Amino acid sequence: MSLIVQKYGGSSVADPERIKAVRDRIKQTVDAGNQVVVVVSAMGKSTDNLIKLANAVTTPSKLENNSADPSDRSEHISADRDALDREMDVLLATGEQVTIALLSMALQSIGQPAIALTGAQVRVVTEPCHTRARILYVETDGVQEYLSQGKVVIIAGFQGVAGDLTTGQPTREITTLGRGGSDTSAVAIAAALNADLCEIYTDVPGILTTDPRIVPNAKLLDEITCDEMLELASLGAKVLHPRAVEIARNFGVKLAVRSSWVDDPGTLVKSPYLGHLSEHQNRMALEVNRFVDGVSVDLDQVKIALLQVPDRPGIAAQLFHSLALQNINVDLIIQAVQDPSDVNDIAFTVPQREFELAELVTRGLELGAKAVIVDSHVAKVSIIGAGMIGRPGVAAQMFTALANAGINIQMISTSEIKVSCVVAAADGDAAVAAIAEAFQVPVMSYLPIDDGDRTADQSPVRGVALDQNRARLAIRQVPDRPGVAAQIFEYLAQQNVSVDMIVQSQSDRDVNEIAFTVPIGDLQKAEASLKQVAETIGGGDVVSDDAIAKVSIVGTGMIKQGGVAARMFNALASSGINIEMIATSEIKVSCVVRQSNAETALRAIHQEFDLAGDQTILVAGKPAS
Ligand SMILES: Nc1ncnc2c1ncn2[C@@H]1O[C@H](COP(=O)(O)OP(=O)(O)O)[C@@H](O)[C@H]1O
Numbered sequence: 273m274s275l276i277v278q279k280y281g282g283s284s285v286a287d288p289e290r291i292k293a294v295r296d297r298i299k300q301t302v303d304a305g306n307q308v309v310v311v312v313s314a315m316g317k318s319t320d321n322l323i324k325l326a327n328a329v330t331t332p333s334k335l336e337n338n339s340a341d342p343s344d345r346s347e348h349i350s351a352d353r354d355a356l357d358r359e360m361d362v363l364l365a366t367g368e369q370v371t372i373a374l375l376s377m378a379l380q381s382i383g384q385p386a387i388a389l390t391g392a393q394v395r396v397v398t399e400p401c402h403t404r405a406r407i408l409y410v411e412t413d414g415v416q417e418y419l420s421q422g423k424v425v426i427i428a429g430f431q432g433v434a435g436d437l438t439t440g441q442p443t444r445e446i447t448t449l450g451r452g453g454s455d456t457s458a459v460a461i462a463a464a465l466n467a468d469l470c471e472i473y474t475d476v477p478g479i480l481t482t483d484p485r486i487v488p489n490a491k492l493l494d495e496i497t498c499d500e501m502l503e504l505a506s507l508g509a510k511v512l513h514p515r516a517v518e519i520a521r522n523f524g525v526k527l528a529v530r531s532s533w534v535d536d537p538g539t540l541v542k543s544p545y546l547g548h549l550s551e552h553q554n555r556m557a558l559e560v561n562r563f564v565d566g567v568s569v570d571l572d573q574v575k576i577a578l579l580q581v582p583d584r585p586g587i588a589a590q591l592f593h594s595l596a597l598q599n600i601n602v603d604l605i606i607q608a609v610q611d612p613s614d615v616n617d618i619a620f621t622v623p624q625r626e627f628e629l630a631e632l633v634t635r636g637l638e639l640g641a642k643a644v645i646v647d648s649h650v651a652k653v654s655i656i657g658a659g660m661i662g663r664p665g666v667a668a669q670m671f672t673a674l675a676n677a678g679i680n681i682q683m684i685s686t687s688e689i690k691v692s693c694v695v696a697a698a699d700g701d702a703a704v705a706a707i708a709e710a711f712q713v714p715v716m717s718y719l720p721i722d723d724g725d726r727t728a729d730q731s732p733v734r735g736v737a738l739d740q741n742r743a744r745l746a747i748r749q750v751p752d753r754p755g756v757a758a759q760i761f762e763y764l765a766q767q768n769v770s771v772d773m774i775v776q777s778q779s780d781r782d783v784n785e786i787a788f789t790v791p792i793g794d795l796q797k798a799e800a801s802l803k804q805v806a807e808t809i810g811g812g813d814v815v816s817d818d819a820i821a822k823v824s825i826v827g828t829g830m831i832k833q834g835g836v837a838a839r840m841f842n843a844l845a846s847s848g849i850n851i852e853m854i855a856t857s858e859i860k861v862s863c864v865v866r867q868s869n870a871e872t873a874l875r876a877i878h879q880e881f882d883l884a885g886d887q888t889i890l891v892a893g894k895p896a897s
């Protein structure tokens with residue numbers, strides 16, 4: 273007999289008919305001889321509706337505000353924010369409570385014993401923090417007891433109960449995990465129960481090469497590695513929440529994504545620890561486990577920077593296409609906005625042995641840069657793990673470790689599985705030692721990315737993601753000295769702002785510009801914080817832009833295949849789309865473009881990598897349009 277955890281998202285339980293369809297699927301799974309634990313979300317858009325209600329009662333003058341993001345409340349409520357966060361959790365937890373009760377009634381009415389439990393009744397114990405709590409542990413005795421009585425156990429996702437700060441024992445406070453948190457609940461419950469399988473049921477057939485609502489003939493992936501899925505999820509593919517993938521990765525949970533409309537096998541998300549749970553992982557700390565696995569250094573890098581290149585479509589494409597034609601292996605690429613805004617800085621690193629050719633190609637192109645600077649002495653030091661973007665403190669802690677060692681950061685690249693800093697080569701060893709000490713992690717000689725046994729003939733790109741919920745912030749004229757990035761990102765981390773795509777450019781020798789993206793709902797808070805830091809560090813203007821979108825490609829195949837970024841830039845250039853920021857990491861390339869170009873950009877890139885399938889994907893049982 274297998275123990276299966278099934279999660280049904282809001283779309284799968286949106287109305288009574290859908291709940292009955294879910295009931296039948298659960299019954300089939302039980303009849304096939306399995307024990308079943310079910311985790312459900314609130315019906316349809318009911319969480320959004322509860323948020324609208326909260327806005328309506330706290331802001332009589334803003335009844336028309338339709339925002340679905342609880343963080344938006346900060347701009348128009350005067351009451352104590354923490355107190356309102358507590359009540360918001362009490363309110364939002366009701367959404368899932370409706371579904372568990374209805375589903376349990378539906379099962380019992382066809383003779384299948386079942387029991388509905390809230391997160392607090394199960395004791396899904398979380399950090400004592402409202403609206404975005406992380407799960408500490410899940411008590412399993414009660415659930416096991418009900419299962420042994422032959423019941424289907426139906427648990428409300430997205431919610432828990434706060435653990436006491438000192439004892440960890442459950443208090444009486446209801447918490448929620450943050451939007452989309454039911455995936456996280458399901459995988460955490462599966463890890464705690466040591467379930468044989470965790471199935472995420474949704475409105476699409478599985479994980480696709482991109483969002484079928486934008487590209488209707490996106491292709492279904494049979495499987496994907498956790499590293500790839502972590503990147504895709506944190507870059508906007510909302511089919512799975514990155515925190516859920518992180519738990520699956522760390523605890524070896526067998527995870528599948530399927531449609532609740534059809535009976536197809538869907539997509540398997542492969543954990544590197546599948547079948548052999550890492551002994552180091554502590555099931556009493558499901559989401560607060562160690563998230564940095566190690567630190568590595570690459571001393572063999574050269575940095576080439578083009579300063580003040582004209583800001584028009586096709587420049588990045590021309591540069592990186594020419595480098596790819598010479599088989600030059602470009603590693604990090606960073607492009608940042610500049611002041612004045614009609615120019616950009618583009619910086620990239622290449623292996624030492626290729627730098628002379630790379631310099632020749634770059635200088636030969638005459639792209640209109642004010643200067644080309646070659647720094648033949650740089651090192652790239654990286655921390656490796658999972659959940660870096662979702663934990664704002666991690667990058668900040670790395671920058672602080674470097675600052676405390678007196679080391680200046682020249683380039684920064686962030687991703688969900690890795691944060692890298694380019695520093696002077698002479699600082700490489702000291703940098704790696706300082707970071708290993710700060711995180712108490714080993715120094716690794718290579719990056720342990722699971723490539724999922726990909727063959728050379730497969731597309732290097734697995735998926736294309738679009739995130740239209742981010743805004744860009746930039747701080748200009750930042751003094752170029754150790755500790756500045758640390759100060760900025762420490763402060764933002766304290767405000768719980770997740771920062772992504774940090775890009776640092778050098779506008780002249782003594783000052784930098786640092787640009788990054790933040791969730792759009794955090795923009796006001798982040799902008800206010802940044803203005804405060806700017807005063808402390810003696811920086812210049814803070815500028816924000818909320819009309820951007822971030823489009824990204826992800827795939828482990830990029831490690832072995834050169835020229836992938838160039839193809840992406842080329843696809844954008846051919847559609848006349850200007851790239852405003854670029855940030856790359858081992859298995860992803862992200863570009864910021866105007867929001868008005870977002871969907872065209874996604875389609876062009878998806879087509880460039882020939883990712884389409886031969887059929888129209890069904891969303892909620894109907895052809896995507
Ligand atoms: N790469 C992708 N593969 C599949 N779905 C995706 C992808 N990127 C975005 N999506 C979107 O994710 C949606 C499913 O997530 P979500 O709405 O949170 O589902 P649920 O209500 O089941 O939790 C799909 O309808 C699809 O539009």
Ligand SMILES: N[C@@H](CC(=O)OP(=O)(O)O)C(=O)O
Binds near residue numbers: 319
């Ligand atoms: N109901 C919550 C939690 C959730 O995960 O929902 P869904 O599975 O429908 O994305 C939300 O809307 O955020």
